Amino acid sequence: METQDRSRAGRVSRRQFLRSSVTAASVTALTAALQARAYAGGTGAMRIGLIGCGGRGAGAAVQALNACPRARLTAMADAFEDRLNRSRQGVSEAHPDRVDVPAERRFVGMDGYARVMDSDVDLVILATPPGFRPQQFEAAVAAGKHVFMEKPVAVDVPGIRKVAAANERAKARGLAVAVGLNIRHQNNAREVIARVHDGAIGRITFLRAYGTNAGVWVHRRQSAESEMEYQMRNWYYFNWLCGDLIVEQTVHALDLVDWAKGDHPVEAQGMGGRQVRVGPDYGEIYDHHAVEYTYGDGTKMFLFCGHIPNCWSSFGGIAHGTKGQADLGGGVLTVQGEKPVRFDPGVAGHQAEHDHLFAALDAGKAYNEGDYGVSSTMTAILGRMATYSGQIVTWDDAMKSETDLGPDRYHWDAAPPVTPGPDGLYACAMPGRTKPY
Numbered sequence: 001m002e003t004q005d006r007s008r009a010g011r012v013s014r015r016q017f018l019r020s021s022v023t024a025a026s027v028t029a030l031t032a033a034l035q036a037r038a039y040a041g042g043t044g045a046m047r048i049g050l051i052g053c054g055g056r057g058a059g060a061a062v063q064a065l066n067a068c069p070r071a072r073l074t075a076m077a078d079a080f081e082d083r084l085n086r087s088r089q090g091v092s093e094a095h096p097d098r099v100d101v102p103a104e105r106r107f108v109g110m111d112g113y114a115r116v117m118d119s120d121v122d123l124v125i126l127a128t129p130p131g132f133r134p135q136q137f138e139a140a141v142a143a144g145k146h147v148f149m150e151k152p153v154a155v156d157v158p159g160i161r162k163v164a165a166a167n168e169r170a171k172a173r174g175l176a177v178a179v180g181l182n183i184r185h186q187n188n189a190r191e192v193i194a195r196v197h198d199g200a201i202g203r204i205t206f207l208r209a210y211g212t213n214a215g216v217w218v219h220r221r222q223s224a225e226s227e228m229e230y231q232m233r234n235w236y237y238f239n240w241l242c243g244d245l246i247v248e249q250t251v252h253a254l255d256l257v258d259w260a261k262g263d264h265p266v267e268a269q270g271m272g273g274r275q276v277r278v279g280p281d282y283g284e285i286y287d288h289h290a291v292e293y294t295y296g297d298g299t300k301m302f303l304f305c306g307h308i309p310n311c312w313s314s315f316g317g318i319a320h321g322t323k324g325q326a327d328l329g330g331g332v333l334t335v336q337g338e339k340p341v342r343f344d345p346g347v348a349g350h351q352a353e354h355d356h357l358f359a360a361l362d363a364g365k366a367y368n369e370g371d372y373g374v375s376s377t378m379t380a381i382l383g384r385m386a387t388y389s390g391q392i393v394t395w396d397d398a399m400k401s402e403t404d405l406g407p408d409r410y411h412w413d414a415a416p417p418v419t420p421g422p423d424g425l426y427a428c429a430m431p432g433r434t435k436p437y
Helices: 003-016 024-035 055-067 081-094 112-118 130-142 157-172 187-197 227-233 251-261 349-363 370-389
Strands: 046-051 071-078 106-108 123-126 146-149 177-179 204-213 267-273 288-294 300-307 314-321 324-327 332-335
Touching: 046 055, 046 112, 055 071, 055 081, 055 123, 055 349, 071 081, 071 112, 081 106, 106 112, 112 123, 112 130, 123 130, 130 146, 130 157, 146 349, 157 177, 157 370, 177 349, 177 370, 187 251, 187 324, 187 332, 204 251, 251 300, 251 314, 251 370, 267 370, 288 370
Parallel strands: 046 071, 046 123, 071 106, 123 146, 146 177, 204 300
Antiparallel strands: 204 314, 267 288, 288 300, 314 324, 324 332
C-alpha cells in the first residue's frame, strides 16, 4: 500500500470535504430571511422542540431546560404516540412549569418532525435513531432553527455529505449547531487533551480506542407489529437506523482519539462478525469489531468494540507518546518520571454540553460542532466498511460511496431495506463477499 502517496493526495479532500456547494448568492438571499427567526439569546423565551422521544431525547430535553431558565418545551414529535406521551410525562416531572405541549403540538408519525419545524420553536433537539438525522438536520437548517443533534450524525456516506453541506449553510445563517459527543464537554477530557496538544506526552506514536460491554436493550417482536414498526422499535439492530454499534456507540471513543490526534484517519482495515448476538431480535449488526486505522502521517490507531455479555468491558481512548500517555476519557495524564495527574471531570458531559450551547446562545456567540460531528461519525463508518468487507478502505474512496442504507420512502407502508429470511434471521455482512462501498 502506498500510504504516503494516498495521504498526500488526501490532504486536499480532508480540507475540502466539509465545504458546502451552496453559492454565495444563495446564502445571501436566505440569510436575512432566516436570521430574523433565530433566537437572539439573552432575552425572551427559548422555545424548544423535541424530535425523538426515547430515553435520550427526554434526557436531552431535561438537560436543555436545566441549562436555560427561560427555555420552554413547546412541541414534540415521535414515530410512536406511547413514547411521546411517556417522554412528555418524564420531562414534566423534572420541570412541571416549563412543559407546554398541548395536543395540537404533539406530532406522531415519521413526518412529525416536519410539523415541529413549521412551528415557532427556536431550537430543535434531534434524538431520533441516527438514520433520520440527515433529513431532519437539513429541514431544521432550512427552517432557521438552532440545533442540538445526538450522535452519530449519519449512518452512511450520502448522509454524511448531506449533514456536512447543511452544516455549512447553518454557519452562513448564524445558526448554532451542537452534537451530542458529550465527553468533549467534560472538564477532565478537555484538560488532558489540551496537554496532549501542548506536547506533554511528546509526539504521539499510536492510539487505542475501546467500546466493549454487554450490550444494550432489545425489543422483542410483538404479534401485531408490521415489519417496519418492529424495526423502528428495535432500531439499534438495523444499519439503516443505527449504523451498527461501531457507529452508534463507539463513535464516542473514536471522537476522543481523533480529537487528540487533531485529524481523522486516511484508511482502515479490520475484521469483525457476530458470534453471540445472532438471533432474530439482533437484526443484521455485528457483535464485535477490531479495526486498525492509519492517519496521514502514518500513525496507527487500534479499535476494539463489541456487545458480548460476560466479557472484558472497557470504554475510552488512550494516546501514547514519546514522553508518556494520556487516558483521554478518564482524564489521566502520565508523563515519564512523574506521578500521574488525574483531572476533575466537573459537570457531567450530558449536562455540560447543553450548558455550553445555551451559554453561547445567551452571549450571542457563534457555536458550531458540526464539523467534528461529521468527521468522527465518518471515522466510525470507515471502520464499519473495513470490517464488513475485509478490505483496506481509504477515506477518499469511502467518501465517494453512493450506498444509501435507507428505504425508498420513510413511511409506515414502505418496505424496510432489509427483511428476515424464512428462518426469521436477517442476513449480515460477509467479509470477502460484501463490497466496502
